[in-house]
Amino acid sequence: MRYGYWMPVFGGWLRNVEEENMQPTWDYVKRLAIRSEAIGFDLALIAELNLNDIKGEHAPSLDAWSTAAALAAVTYSQELMVAVRPTFHNPALLAKQAANIDHISKGRLSLNVVSSWWKDEATKYGVGFEQHDDRYARTAEWLTILNGVWSQDGFSHQGKYYQVANNTLQPKPLSQPRPPLYAGGESETAKDLISSTCDGYVMHGDSPDTISVRIRDMKERREKKGLPPMQFGVAAYSIIRNTTQAVKKELERITNVQPGSPGYNNYQQWLAGTQLEQKVSLEDYSVSNRGLRSGLVGTPAQVEDQIGAFESAGVDFFLLQCSPQLEEMERFADLLIRKKQPAL
Numbered sequence: 133m134r135y136g137y138w139m140p141v142f143g144g145w146l147r148n149v150e151e152e153n154m155q156p157t158w159d160y161v162k163r164l165a166i167r168s169e170a171i172g173f174d175l176a177l178i179a180e181l182n183l184n185d186i187k188g189e190h191a192p193s194l195d196a197w198s199t200a201a202a203l204a205a206v207t208y209s210q211e212l213m214v215a216v217r218p219t220f221h222n223p224a225l226l227a228k229q230a231a232n233i234d235h236i237s238k239g240r241l242s243l244n245v246v247s248s249w250w251k252d253e254a255t256k257y258g259v260g261f262e263q264h265d266d267r268y269a270r271t272a273e274w275l276t277i278l279n280g281v282w283s284q285d286g287f288s289h290q291g292k293y294y295q296v297a298n299n300t301l302q303p304k305p306l307s308q309p310r311p312p313l314y315a316g317g318e319s320e321t322a323k324d325l326i327s328s329t330c331d332g333y334v335m336h337g338d339s340p341d342t343i344s345v346r347i348r349d350m351k352e353r354r355e356k357k358g359l360p361p362m363q364f365g366v367a368a369y370s371i372i373r374n375t376t377q378a379v380k381k382e383l384e385r386i387t388n389v390q391p392g393s394p395g396y397n398n399y400q401q402w403l404a405g406t407q408l409e410q411k412v413s414l415e416d417y418s419v420s421n422r423g424l425r426s427g428l429v430g431t432p433a434q435v436e437d438q439i440g441a442f443e444s445a446g447v448d449f450f451l452l453q454c455s456p457q458l459e460e461m462e463r464f465a466d467l468l469i470r471k472k473q474p475a476l
Contacts, residue, residue, distance in 0.1 A: 136175025
């Protein structure tokens with residue numbers, strides 16, 4: 133099992149707690165990245181939103197790609213999975229930026245391809261917003277160009293969304309055959325595209341049984357298409373305490389989102405902009421990416437058992453959120469990651 137985490141570029145993950153003691157600043161994310169490598173976390177996901185959907189639209193948030201480039205220069209072993217939304221990036225230009233960051237990181241860059249859901253953000257940044265299946269059609273064409281300019285010079289493409297003529301991109305990415313591509317989505321359109329074009333499938337939080345069904349489905353799709361196996365990751369919000377009473381107290385603290393609060397305002401828009409297999413409650417929405425549903429909440433023994441259930445389901449890595457991030461990741465590493473490391 134690999135342990136990754138979400139970089140808190142929004143200043144936290146809780147929609148009802150104003151101050152989580154993790155500022156959306158370069159100083160904080162740099163310190164977190166360097167320390168997380170030292171304690172056993174080998175993957176960081178850097179989310180991309182130009183508006184802050186956790187703390188409210190007027191709260192600060194960090195840009196994903198400039199942050200990733202800076203982190204590539206100060207880390208040494210951690211995979212940097214950077215979210216990218218095709219509607220916000222010309223594919224050939226993004227491929228050029230990504231190739232450069234891949235060289236800075238010495239081959240540690242990967243992309244998490246996200247088909248946008250937030251209409252207001254697109255409008256406020258002057259970007260067109262399309263319906264769900266149209267966004268995925270754009271993403272498919274976007275990926276065609278990305279792979280084309282990464283793999284060959286003289287690449288050309290004339291499509292519905294993009295036109296590229298006789299492109300030259302040098303240097304090519306250091307990672308071969310390309311930086312890994314991840315994506316997530318629960319609609320039929322999303323799963324068909326991801327199983328055809330990506331190297332990994334990242335999922336919102338859910339129980340090991342539910343995740344197992346999704347993994348089996350994606351494996352079957354890959355096999356039918358004659359493609360190699362994928363990697364599978366799951367989002368999870370972590371709460372580890374020594375007693376069930378302490379766990380319950382922390383859960384109550386983080387899930388009492390109130391209507392009218394900044395973090396509540398785009399709840400209905402988020403539901404309208406996505407196609408999910410299951411209804412998401414306001415309690416689910418209280419933390420990002422349905423992380424509580426994964427059940428990494430409890431005593432150390434309980435969380436360790438739950439991780440084992442996910443391993444049996446076929447999960448390869450977690451993407452953890454917690455609050456405050458650095459302190460809780462230290463706790464997670466002390467109780468679970470280092471415990472499993474072999475003695476030297």
